[in-house]
Amino acid sequence: MNELSTLGQTGDLAPIVSARGLRKRFGRKEILHGLDFDIPPGRIYGLIGHNGAGKTTTLNAMLGLTSCEGTIRVLGEDPFAKRAKLMENVAFISDVASLPRFMRVRELFALLTNIHPNFSPEKARAFLEGTDIRPEMKIKHLSKGMMAQLHLAVVMAIDAKLLVLDEPTLGLDITYRKRFYRRLLEDYMTEERTLLITTHQVDEIEFMLSDIMFIRDGELILHMQMETVNDKFTQVVVNDPADQQAARAHNPVYEETRFGQTVMIFDGVDRAVLEPFGKLSTPTLSDLFVALMQRPTANPESAE
Numbered sequence: 001m002n003e004l005s006t007l008g009q010t011g012d013l014a015p016i017v018s019a020r021g022l023r024k025r026f027g028r029k030e031i032l033h034g035l036d037f038d039i040p041p042g043r044i045y046g047l048i049g050h051n052g053a054g055k056t057t058t059l060n061a062m063l064g065l066t067s068c069e070g071t072i073r074v075l076g077e078d079p080f081a082k083r084a085k086l087m088e089n090v091a092f093i094s095d096v097a098s099l100p101r102f103m104r105v106r107e108l109f110a111l112l113t114n115i116h117p118n119f120s121p122e123k124a125r126a127f128l129e130g131t132d133i134r135p136e137m138k139i140k141h142l143s144k145g146m147m148a149q150l151h152l153a154v155v156m157a158i159d160a161k162l163l164v165l166d167e168p169t170l171g172l173d174i175t176y177r178k179r180f181y182r183r184l185l186e187d188y189m190t191e192e193r194t195l196l197i198t199t200h201q202v203d204e205i206e207f208m209l210s211d212i213m214f215i216r217d218g219e220l221i222l223h224m225q226m227e228t229v230n231d232k233f234t235q236v237v238v239n240d241p242a243d244q245q246a247a248r249a250h251n252p253v254y255e256e257t258r259f260g261q262t263v264m265i266f267d268g269v270d271r272a273v274l275e276p277f278g279k280l281s282t283p284t285l286s287d288l289f290v291a292l293m294q295r296p297t298a299n300p301e302s303a304e
Helices: 055-062 105-115 121-127 144-156 174-187 202-208 226-232 241-248 271-277 285-293
Strands: 017-026 029-039 044-048 069-074 090-093 162-166 194-198 211-216 219-225 233-238 254-258 261-267 279-281
Touching (some): 017 055, 029 055, 029 211, 029 219, 044 055, 055 069, 055 162, 055 194, 090 144, 105 121, 105 144, 121 144, 174 202, 202 285, 211 226, 211 285, 219 226, 233 241, 233 271, 241 261, 241 271, 254 285, 261 285
Parallel strands (some): 044 194, 044 211, 090 162, 162 194
Antiparallel strands (some): 017 029, 211 219, 233 261, 233 279, 254 261
């Protein structure tokens, strides 16, 4: 499959996560179809796919929440067999709605102290300094902005080598979503930590990602560093109908009409070859997602 590129990124450093031939079946239905990937330390990964594509199953395999065929190792351990030990260095946080709304803030910190050995209530309180959040407040009474601040404080107070965030800003306004990700990037990430994010708001995290993984129907169709994405994929806006036919000869992976203009995305075609056909740019992650997540058809006339 010419869409798939899997690249090593860290030389001799052992990967944080390594999977070979990862398969998962529910009854007769196979959800994951033999995934192979490595996730190195010190990277920020975006795991992107439609609902039902296999994202959650892949996360659950990493977190030891489900058994799979093939092999998967997290920090060198089998996550299903050694989950208790592994959770000392792995943290999983879902969206803000997962915070227990019936609790007070101080009760949440006490709970997390008991659940995760590397959660620091002192750090969490320090992150909340200067906010309007007080220890006695009930979570259900917090505004959306305060909820975002509390959620960020919880995330950043966990000293983990692998932090998995599953739709972490779901339901938040765009202002709070952007602030959440910027604080995470500037104040949390280190060379020893690896961050894995799943989200439907692809464009909002594009600025912070070092790598992307697109999963479609249980298969990895793209696993690549962001720098390589910028070199590999080119978007062309073609206006002249004669140029459209000439451009199609180079087999675009995606084509659509926007506001009377034809937009094509090419994989691995030299930009110098494409330049005569129209305006060139690098596709956004959301454009690339749309292009690669559907069944590939280079020419819309052949898709009937």
